[in-house]
Amino acid sequence: MVLVTGGTGLVGAHLLLHLIENGESVRAIYRNQYNIQKTKLVFELYKKGDLFEKINWLEADILDVPSLEIAFIDIDYVYHCAALISFDPKDEDLLRKTNIEGTANMVNFSIAGGIKKFCFVSSIAALGDIAPHETYITEETDWNPEKPHSDYAISKYGAEMEVWRGLQEGLDVIIINPGVILVPVSKTKIFDEGISELYQKVVKGLKFYTMGSTGFVAISDVIKIAYELMKSNIKNERFTLIADNTVFRDILNTIADTLKVKRPTIHAKPLLMNFLWMADLIFSALFFQKRRITKATAKASYSKNLYSNEKIKTALGTVFLDVHHYIKDSSKL
Numbered sequence: 001m002v003l004v005t006g007g008t009g010l011v012g013a014h015l016l017l018h019l020i021e022n023g024e025s026v027r028a029i030y031r032n033q034y035n036i037q038k039t040k041l042v043f044e045l046y047k048k049g050d051l052f053e054k055i056n057w058l059e060a061d062i063l064d065v066p067s068l069e070i071a072f073i074d075i076d077y078v079y080h081c082a083a084l085i086s087f088d089p090k091d092e093d094l095l096r097k098t099n100i101e102g103t104a105n106m107v108n109f110s111i112a113g114g115i116k117k118f119c120f121v122s123s124i125a126a127l128g129d130i131a132p133h134e135t136y137i138t139e140e141t142d143w144n145p146e147k148p149h150s151d152y153a154i155s156k157y158g159a160e161m162e163v164w165r166g167l168q169e170g171l172d173v174i175i176i177n178p179g180v181i182l183v184p185v186s187k188t189k190i191f192d193e194g195i196s197e198l199y200q201k202v203v204k205g206l207k208f209y210t211m212g213s214t215g216f217v218a219i220s221d222v223i224k225i226a227y228e229l230m231k232s233n234i235k236n237e238r239f240t241l242i243a244d245n246t247v248f249r250d251i252l253n254t255i256a257d258t259l260k261v262k263r264p265t266i267h268a269k270p271l272l273m274n275f276l277w278m279a280d281l282i283f284s285a286l287f288f289q290k291r292r293i294t295k296a297t298a299k300a301s302y303s304k305n306l307y308s309n310e311k312i313k314t315a316l317g318t319v320f321l322d323v324h325h326y327i328k329d330s331s332k333l
């Protein structure tokens with residue numbers, strides 16, 4: 001049986017559907033019943049609501065060791081997707097706990113349980129820092145602790161260290177490092193945060209765009225590749241999963257055009273982004289709100305990072321979906 005963590009999240013829900021469609025028997029852990037409904041909505045979005053009943057749900061928390069002990073009974077393969085994604089500095093401790101300690105727990109149970117292969121969903125945030133003579137960030141690019149990193153990036157990097165420790169202790173592992181994951185574009189939202197939140201902002205008339213860029217990838221590619229890697233003889237490697245390096249403005253325009261709403265028109269230059277994060281800091285402190293723009297996210301919005309996807313293309317012969325086509329086509333679901 002396959003164990004999936006984070007099955008009530010964006011990646012885990014899509015992964016559960018893919019696993020079931022491929023005849024796998026799956027157990028998914030959840031923390032509260034309400035969030036299971038999000039997974040159901042994902043299945044229904046793809047008109048596969050009938051398959052939802054095939055999930056063996058079990059209440060467990062990756063930080064709660066006794067609950068994991070039960071979750072690991074009769075498990076052969078593990079996909080660890082659960083994580084906290086937050087750029088709010090107030091979440092620093094919880095990020096480290098959930099992402100590093102939670103992953104350490106998953107690795108420890110996998111070693112003890114003789115798990116055949118362990119897939120960890122990491123992020124391009126955990127890849128290294130480009131040196132002046134380099135152009136592309138690859139799986140081999142060194143992490144430079146002297147450079148500024150978001151708490152989220154540090155927590156995902158720390159989580160990867162736990163997975164590599166598992167490898168040293170005899171566990172076969174695969175790490176995938178996806179870029180920003182695109183899900184089907186829709187005016188109705190299933191998930192509150194991440195890309196779904198961005199779609200809603202565009203619907204509501206988002207005015208600003210930036211000329212920064214990063215790697216984007218369609219959820220269907222992420223899931224397909226994770227499964228292929230787990231089924232292959234490839235092990236103890238990590239793979240960057242991005243279809244392309246794309247400018248934020250271009251992605252926002254495609255989303256706006258697909259949803260038939262106005263494109264963002266104001267170029268938010270670095271100066272404006274820095275003003276916005278400081279304004280957000282003051283606003284959140286005054287009104288006890290969660291931070292929406294932080295120094296790290298403001299910087300990321302105008303950074304131009306280039307990631308290479310050559311390694312996965314060579315390993316599996318992957319042909320990625322074009323992200324603009326994916327956005328347009330996914331809206332027809």
Ligand SMILES: NC(=O)c1ccc[n+]([C@@H]2O[C@H](COP(=O)([O-])OP(=O)(O)OC[C@H]3O[C@@H](n4cnc5c(N)ncnc54)[C@H](OP(=O)(O)O)[C@@H]3O)[C@@H](O)[C@H]2O)c1
Binds near residue numbers: 007008012062178180
């Ligand atoms: N979304 C992206 O663009 C993106 C890009 C690159 C990498 N990733 C990585 O992909 C993975 C999945 O991301 P996502 O977008 O699916 O995130 P998400 O939608 O926020 O889902 C997070 C999942 O983790 C679970 N979780 C959090 N803390 C937990 C805990 N202590 N015990 C058990 N489960 C816990 C959540 O459960 P609850 O429902 O109970 O909260 C939820 O199922 C993460 O590792 C993330 O770093 C995501």
